[in-house]
Amino acid sequence: MNTTARTPSGAHRFWGTLRAWLTTKDHKKIAVLYLLTITLFFVIGGVIATIMRIELAGPGEDVVSAEAYNRLFSLHGVIMVWFFLIPAVPTVLGNYLIPLMIGAPDLAFPRLNLASWYVFVAGGALTLVAMVTGGVDTGWTFYTPYSSTFSQSHVVLTVCGIFLAGVSSIFTGLNFIVTIHKLRAPGLTWFRLPLFVWTHYATSIILVLATPVLGMTLLLVLIEHAVGIGIFDPAYGGDPLLFQHFFWFYSHPAVYVMILPGMGVVSEVICCFSRRRIFGYRFIAWATLAIAVFGFLVWGHHMFVSGQSYLASLVFSVLSYLVAVPSAIKVFNWLATLYGGAIRLDTPMLYVLGFIGLFTVGGVTGVVLATLAVDVHLHDTYFVVAHFHTIMVGGMVMAYLAGLHFWWPKMTGRRYDERLGRLGAVLVFVGFLLTFLPQFILGYQGLPRRVATYDERFHLLQVMSSAGASVLALGYLVPAVALVKSLFGKAEPAGRNPWGATGLEWQTTSPPPAENFLAQPVVTGDAYDYPNAPAPVAARGGAHG
Amino acid sequence: MAELHADARLVREPFTDVAHQRAAVSLGMWVFIAQEVLFFGVLFVWYGLFRAQHPDVVAAGGRALDVPLATVMTVTLLVSSFTMVLAVRSAMLGARRGLAGWLAATGLLAVAFLAMKAWEYHHHIAAGEVPVVDLHAASSVVEAGRAQFFGLYFVMTGFHALHVVGGVLVIAWRALAAARGRELPRWTAIMGLGLYWHLVDVVWLFVFPALYLAGHA
Ligand SMILES: [Cu+2]
Numbered sequence: 001m002n003t004t005a006r007t008p009s010g011a012h013r014f015w016g017t018l019r020a021w022l023t024t025k026d027h028k029k030i031a032v033l034y035l036l037t038i039t040l041f042f043v044i045g046g047v048i049a050t051i052m053r054i055e056l057a058g059p060g061e062d063v064v065s066a067e068a069y070n071r072l073f074s075l076h077g078v079i080m081v082w083f084f085l086i087p088a089v090p091t092v093l094g095n096y097l098i099p100l101m102i103g104a105p106d107l108a109f110p111r112l113n114l115a116s117w118y119v120f121v122a123g124g125a126l127t128l129v130a131m132v133t134g135g136v137d138t139g140w141t142f143y144t145p146y147s148s149t150f151s152q153s154h155v156v157l158t159v160c161g162i163f164l165a166g167v168s169s170i171f172t173g174l175n176f177i178v179t180i181h182k183l184r185a186p187g188l189t190w191f192r193l194p195l196f197v198w199t200h201y202a203t204s205i206i207l208v209l210a211t212p213v214l215g216m217t218l219l220l221v222l223i224e225h226a227v228g229i230g231i232f233d234p235a236y237g238g239d240p241l242l243f244q245h246f247f248w249f250y251s252h253p254a255v256y257v258m259i260l261p262g263m264g265v266v267s268e269v270i271c272c273f274s275r276r277r278i279f280g281y282r283f284i285a286w287a288t289l290a291i292a293v294f295g296f297l298v299w300g301h302h303m304f305v306s307g308q309s310y311l312a313s314l315v316f317s318v319l320s321y322l323v324a325v326p327s328a329i330k331v332f333n334w335l336a337t338l339y340g341g342a343i344r345l346d347t348p349m350l351y352v353l354g355f356i357g358l359f360t361v362g363g364v365t366g367v368v369l370a371t372l373a374v375d376v377h378l379h380d381t382y383f384v385v386a387h388f389h390t391i392m393v394g395g396m397v398m399a400y401l402a403g404l405h406f407w408w409p410k411m412t413g414r415r416y417d418e419r420l421g422r423l424g425a426v427l428v429f430v431g432f433l434l435t436f437l438p439q440f441i442l443g444y445q446g447l448p449r450r451v452a453t454y455d456e457r458f459h460l461l462q463v464m465s466s467a468g469a470s471v472l473a474l475g476y477l478v479p480a481v482a483l484v485k486s487l488f489g490k491a492e493p494a495g496r497n498p499w500g501a502t503g504l505e506w507q508t509t510s511p512p513p514a515e516n517f518l519a520q521p522v523v524t525g526d527a528y529d530y531p532n533a534p535a536p537v538a539a540r541g542g543a544h545g
Numbered sequence: 546m547a548e549l550h551a552d553a554r555l556v557r558e559p560f561t562d563v564a565h566q567r568a569a570v571s572l573g574m575w576v577f578i579a580q581e582v583l584f585f586g587v588l589f590v591w592y593g594l595f596r597a598q599h600p601d602v603v604a605a606g607g608r609a610l611d612v613p614l615a616t617v618m619t620v621t622l623l624v625s626s627f628t629m630v631l632a633v634r635s636a637m638l639g640a641r642r643g644l645a646g647w648l649a650a651t652g653l654l655a656v657a658f659l660a661m662k663a664w665e666y667h668h669h670i671a672a673g674e675v676p677v678v679d680l681h682a683a684s685s686v687v688e689a690g691r692a693q694f695f696g697l698y699f700v701m702t703g704f705h706a707l708h709v710v711g712g713v714l715v716i717a718w719r720a721l722a723a724a725r726g727r728e729l730p731r732w733t734a735i736m737g738l739g740l741y742w743h744l745v746d747v748v749w750l751f752v753f754p755a756l757y758l759a760g761h762a
Binding site for chain 2: 025099104105106107108109110170173174175177178181182183208209210211212213215216217220223227228229230231236237239242246
């Protein structure tokens with residue numbers, strides 16, 4: 001490419017390729033566009049987190065001012081939530097895999113799919129413009145009056161960016177719902193669907209029903225802020241609790257948007273690397289839907305100290321316990337699948353085992369926080385920070401990396417260095433524990449979050465957390481190197497089915513042709529027929545146990 | 546009803562035939578409508594809460610609105626839904642001229658609605674019935690009053706009007722395409738447009754009594 005790029009025909013070809021990519025309606029190429037975009041946002045969010053951890057290594061305002069710190073944690077939250085955690089698995093893995101898994105040539109609305117990417121990029125661009133021109137200091141939650149009367153930051157621009165990201169989410173969710181309903185291969189009944197597809201179906205329902213609430217709420221914040229109409233801000237005669245209700249009506253279900261697709265990845269990987277049928281398929285499918293439905297009923301647990309009525313808090317607390325049930329069902333089913341399986345510890349499986357452990361910790365600490373009396377103590381402390389990072393970084397990011405490694409050979413036709421991959425998985429897991437275990441303790445001791453400075457007695461644990469974060473950062477570099485390296489030079493070809501996995505996506509070539517399948521596949525059995533699956537092909541990079 | 550227009554050229558990737566495409570487009574449109582309901586739902590929750598807390602303010606506000614004009618607007622939208630149905634029918638039968646004509650009629654009615662809306666806005670703004678709160682002029686605590694009601698009024702009718710504008714643009718585009726007659730009318734798309742238009746109509750049917758008829762019981 002480099003040698004030909006200098007000649008006019010080479011430049012011509014370069015622009016032609018770029019144009020083809022930017023106008024593609026192929027879900028696989030759009031998934032790659034999303035992969036690049038989302039990786040960029042992950043890096044930006046990660047750099048901001050790094051600056052914060054450096055600042056927190058010392059108790060005073062050492063590196064950045066308190067004012068700058070407010071902007072850093074706000075942007076870290078905004079970018080990571082809306083431009084990484086929510087879209088990552090659905091738009092990259094879901095986009096790539098759902099048509100393949102259901103034996104379809106594409107998503108139902110290919111042009112809408114491309115449009116969703118452009119809208120997403122536009123939203124991201126607005127947010128980045130807001131960021132470099134000063135950012136926001138409201139936190140990612142935009143509570144009024146931080147976002148109205150007392151805002152000295154780029155609320156309007158950032159809110160527009162998030163609104164566009166939400167529109168993109170709705171496009172994606174709508175597309176997935178119609179695709180899963182209408183484009184399944186002959187014989188692929190609902191209860192033969194891979195669980196990855198089930199989780200994306202549930203996720204799409206949440207995206208479509210929760211995101212518009214966020215969208216309208218943010219528009220109202222914008223109108224209030226820009227015009228001066230009293231909606232949420234008490235100074236203008238508005239109701240700040242109403243904002244919190246709307247915001248969490250979206251943002252609690254959004255947590256399941258972040259985690260459910262990851263659970264789909266886990267179900268696929270765990271079967272493949274223990275060579276077993278998933279235990280309790282229907283339980284997991286129904287639990288997935290139950291999580292999506294219950295997720296809409298628990299938003300008030302974010303408002304225990306907001307002044308909502310005691311009865312409301314009690315009801316929300318009990319409902320929040322209930323959400324733990326379907327989540328626990330899934331964990332038990334995964335463990336039962338592992339039990340007695342021929343377990344192989346390839347890179348995706350290492351990530352998945354990390355996911356199960358950390359998701360359990362995150363879930364159990366979530367139950368702790370859902371307990372009304374305990375939450376009054378732990379609210380807005382590092383315990384909350386540690387809890388949701390355990391679900392998000394320990395859960396969602398691990399699952400995303402598991403999925404990326406698992407389907408990378410399918411997407412690229414190449415195998416990555418297995419030893420590097422495993423090293424990355426171990427580093428990410430260890431780095432995670434070192435970063436966030438101290439934060440659980442800090443929170444329990446009462447250290448409030450979102451403050452740049454802290455008392456001297458928290459110093460040791462904060463330093464430990466910052467040190468752990470550098471291990472975590474290193475951990476993220478390793479898989480990036482392993483995956484990118486596989487694209488260059490003489491990487492090992494993947495073949496159709498390197499892992500010996502079941503599922504339609506493994507029956508076509510790697511990468512698949514533009515139309516996905518040369519002949520329409522027909523499904524005759526369940527998704528996890530591992531007793532009769534082909535044997536995995538060992539990679540050169542490492543031996544299989 | 547005559548036979549459905551089922552030319553193979555109407556079918557887009559990845560669908561196998563017109564019936565398949567129709568089922569997918571209509572499901573997609575219904576999903577879209579579901580999210581619109583949630584989108585407007587936020588406004589109605591805001592409205593409901595405000596009305597529960599300040600019923601007298603809402604009643605007084607409703608009496609300040611122009612009910613006869615709003616009734617004409619309601620009828621206009623209802624008729625436009627009817628012409629839209631005829632447009633969809635023409636598209637399904639492959640009747641290009643009928644489609645162009647009925648779409649044009651729908652678009653004109655929608656523009657008439659917007660014109661009345663604009664006149665109404667102008668009237669209220671000229672009368673000082675605006676929602677903007679001036680923090681420097683008022684005392685430190687703003688009482689719930691006319692400004693809050695007009696906040697509801699402008700925001701709710703404003704978002705509805707934006708949906709009408711979006712509809713008008715698409716209707717005009719499709720009507721021109723049908724009138725020029727270069728391409729066959731893809732009736733699955735017109736059917737989706739029709740569903741959208743009915744949604745816009747239905748939203749108004751909730752906005753109208755909520756705001757205009759409050760205080761007239
Ligand atoms: Cu929550």
